[in-house]
Amino acid sequence: MSEVTAGIRPGSRAHLVGLARDYGVYVALGLLVVVNLAITPNFLSVDNLRTQAVQVVPVLVVALGMALVIGTKGVDLSVGSVMALATAMLPMYLGYGPVVAVVICLAVGAAAGLLNGSLVAFIGVQPIVATLALLVGGRGLALVISGGQLREVRNPEIRELGAGSAFGVPYTVLVAVVLVVLVSLLVSRTTFGRQLVAVGGNPRAAEFAGLPVKRVLLGVYVLCAVLAAIAGVLATARLTASDPSRLGELIELSAITAVVVGGTPLSGGRVRVLGTVAGAVLMQLITATLIKNDVPASVAQMAQALIIVAAVLVQRERNAS
């Protein structure tokens, strides 16, 4: 009955590291913007901002799903292949109209998620292995479906989705914004979201508390794959072509990076949606900044590596304290 708390003292090292993890990504993003304002010509131009926004959309949408999966202490390596599946399906069903075609793409995504989720939740396969299977097999299937061909997408609605904008904001960016809001609400306001965080935080305790642990895991992988399918559709619309052999390649790594840099720990039990957005934008801006200032892409990759290491270090110290 003596001590009330063993809390973290303000100003202590642990406190500062905690702050760095929680807000570091925003600070880094702010710094990068300031640097760009100083050195990059036309950084604030509408064209540039729009380009950056459009380019970040696929990674961002995939990262939203990835953040949910990582929140349950899992990971989904198959997102790029799910994008490939979506882009392979899209041109085949455009004959039934764009809505039907997009719905089919999302259904294929959901099916992929069900496969991943079932392996993880019901069979108990480690997430990295379960989704690795689809990472390899999914793209293969996409190539079989499409005949390995790059196909041009001529459907006007889909082309409009990729190129058009409302009030100066590209449609793809609007879709991403809506998804960010939805996922954010899902995590903070819904039963499912809170159960997801609890399952990631302590799966055994969640089971003891009577939570439907398996159903939550299944749902998380389905959501992640559907988001990946959406990213696939958006990317296809922007390219105006379906390229299952390349679309979404290595995107799982960019998405994981965005999530981790955004402050969601790989150890689960926490999902930071806005942090993930900032993480995705940060990584995009680093690449853009260096390229615009004629620094080779290889250097951009090394800069990204440094950011990742920094993010992991901050999290590790927090856990150790």
Place this chain on the structure above:
Amino acid sequence: MSSSEDMSEEPTAQVVLEASGIRKSFAGVHALRGVDFRLRAGEVHALVGENGAGKSTLIKVLTGVYQPDDGELHYLGAPVSFARPAAAQEAGISTVYQEVNLVPSMTVAHNLYLGREPRSGFGLVDFRGMRRDAENLLEDLGIDVDPRRQLGSLGLGVQQMVAVARAVSADARVVIMDEPTSSLEPREVETLFELIRRLHERDVAVVYVSHRMEELFQICDAVTVLRDGRLVHSGPMYEMTRLELVSTMLGRPLSEVRREGTTAFGGDHETGSTALLRATGMSRRGVLGAVDLSVKPGEVLGLGGLLGSGRSETVKALVGLQSLDAGVIEVDGRTVRRGSAASAIRAGIVLVPEDRKAEGIIPHLSVRENIVLAALPRLSKAGIVSRARQDKVVATFMERLRIKASSPEQKVNELSGGNQQKVMLARWLAMSPKVLLLDEPTRGIDVGAKAEVQSLVDDLAEQGLGIILVSSDLEELVEGADRIVVLKDGSSVAVLTDSEVSVDGVMSAIAEGGADE
């Protein structure tokens, strides 16, 4: 009660290992306060005591894991000190742990010679020689297993045999077995005993640690009892009755058992007439034999028994977290689906688990989120959680249980153990349960919080809840419970009512109960 001096009157075999005046403390906590231990060649020596008595510390001192702060070790007549576990092993002291510490993906022969593989020329492993040696060793010990089999493909019992064989193969003079039967089936236990008898014939000394009374009396020749880091008894096994052994272990001399309580529990409760929860014939291969119990509204039912008797498994089975092969669980006469946590919770049976950290709290979530966790679906409409309703529930229970936190948003892992336990209670009381199962509810919490939790249990019973209380603290169990079901080796062996609900009664039931005699 005899003392360690009695050993000198037993002129038997050579003393292989002797520890005298061993002291060991950790950060000011005395784990061993001057313990003597003498082991003779060819004897099977039981080392017993409740949790925290110092058994494992003593074992670790004997095997070189810990260095004693004070005291001496003599091995084969010469003073020794083992700087590392490897040093003890090389000298001939092997340990077989509770869990099999081998590599499941490798063959039996590989496991037997792991780290000391026979070499052929060029320093390569001599696989043929290894298999031949393994075959000989296994045959010697009467273990019927093909050394080429993958270890993981064998039953746990056989794996345990392989672990013992490995220990013996190192020309061991002393084999220490720490709860070797905890994961074994009765048939497998028999095989292990057969093996121990062979060790006895080879003049190997065995230190046998177990909580299972039968086994001790079946296989051991001598016994040493530790309590609170002190030696309280050492002597031949046949000189003791079970009741004496139990009372020595628990430190409650039979004559002075009855005395005033020190817990915050009140007297007996007014209980309803018909059972609220009734469980019959709960069994699970290798875990639970046959458990029957029932709780009436307003009643606190205690579950007694030693560690490993199946208390935790029983309460877990009641809430669907331990699967059962057979058994019926009814609440208000309606059968609850076995093995489904959701069904149990719907029926109103909830469990505050024993291991608060691993099974209870979600460490990085706030006090609020931990409290509402189970009730989330009830506080939601169309899947959207109402914050206002959460706050109301949280405020109610934080006040009612006097949970001390800087705010409902404080992380739960920053609270003291007692407050965490209250958070767990709040989580389940928010579900308005009918039957509340409490597994060691006051373990690891300070005295004040302990009293609060105990009187809360009383209050809840008065409000008509059925409560099942599991506690290793006999006093808490006896004073908290209106009735006690005593478990032994996974089966309920006695039901104590009225005046039988006493420390004495529980100990007799533990010592005498059981269908095997």
